[in-house]
Amino acid sequence: VLGGPQDDDLTGVHVVVTAGGTREPLDPVRYLGNRSSGKQGYALAEVAARRGAKVTLISSSSLPTPAGVDLVQVETALQLREQVLATRADVVVMAAAVADFRPAHVSGTKIKKTHDAADPDAAPTVELVRNPDILVDLVQRRADASRPVIVGFAAETGDQNGDVITHARAKLERKGCDLLVANEVGDGVTFGQDDTTVHLLRRDTPDVTTIGPASKSAVATAVWDAVLPLVRTS
Ligand code: CTP
Numbered sequence: 262v263l264g265g266p267q268d269d270d271l272t273g274v275h276v277v278v279t280a281g282g283t284r285e286p287l288d289p290v291r292y293l294g295n296r297s298s299g300k301q302g303y304a305l306a307e308v309a310a311r312r313g314a315k316v317t318l319i320s321s322s323s324l325p326t327p328a329g330v331d332l333v334q335v336e337t338a339l340q341l342r343e344q345v346l347a348t349r350a351d352v353v354v355m356a357a358a359v360a361d362f363r364p365a366h367v368s369g370t371k372i373k374k375t376h377d378a379a380d381p382d383a384a385p386t387v388e389l390v391r392n393p394d395i396l397v398d399l400v401q402r403r404a405d406a407s408r409p410v411i412v413g414f415a416a417e418t419g420d421q422n423g424d425v426i427t428h429a430r431a432k433l434e435r436k437g438c439d440l441l442v443a444n445e446v447g448d449g450v451t452f453g454q455d456d457t458t459v460h461l462l463r464r465d466t467p468d469v470t471t472i473g474p475a476s477k478s479a480v481a482t483a484v485w486d487a488v489l490p491l492v493r494t495s
């Protein structure tokens with residue numbers, strides 16, 4: 262891509278990319294997490310920077326920061342939400358795997374194996390509460406219907422209620438974002454894997470673009486190609 266015709270087509274565009282799986286603490290040494298590597302979000306940030314965008318990467322991953330990208334490190338869904346809502350960008354890409362739930366109580370001290378003297382063999386029960394849906398918040402807080410452009414991600418499998426694209430279309434409508442990147446998962450193939458197949462769905466057309474199996478960098482290029490016509494700066 263370096264030296265290619267796409268160079269600098271995102272100049273003057275401020276993009277925010279979120280990446281990685283959030284970590285929801287239970288106590289000072291433990292958290293609830295997920296298997297998201299963050300690689301797709303980092304590829305999106307890297308490609309956008311190479312194409313001239315001003316890039317803010319809000320991440321709960323510890324991958325190396327791509328060249329020309331401003332990193333904001335977060336850990337939890339609530340921290341990620343605070344940072345994303347504080348930005349004023351032209352495009353927000355929610356590639357992060359945001360935990361749907363977090364422990365209702367975070368212990369200030371390490372939870373001991375024997376936590377109940379009356380019943381030394383008891384195991385604790387972890388109560389969870391829902392995290393806010395950041396993507397939905399972004400859409401609802403948008404003052405102008407076309408700015409920022411909001412991109413969601415979804416890992417989907419087909420099931421008895423419909424195929425991957427049917428589920429993805431329903432999610433796009435539910436969330437109200439402009440573009441949804443649907444990852445085909447299943448058979449344990451996607452997480453951490455280098456090549457993926459994704460479907461790009463836009464809210465303004467029933468057409469679906471399928472990419473892959475392709476590298477995360479090729480997927481990132483295709484996502485920015487799809488975002489570019491929706492961007493309105495100034
Ligand atoms: N997302 C978010 N805030 C959450 C959960 C998800 O912003 N609390 C975003 C993700 O970053 C992603 C999109 O919403 O861009 C879809 O996430 P997904 O987990 O597929 O959707 P959910 O609505 O959580 O549905 P599911 O029950 O399938 O997990």
Ligand code: CA
Pocket residue numbers: 359360361
């Ligand atoms: Ca979810």
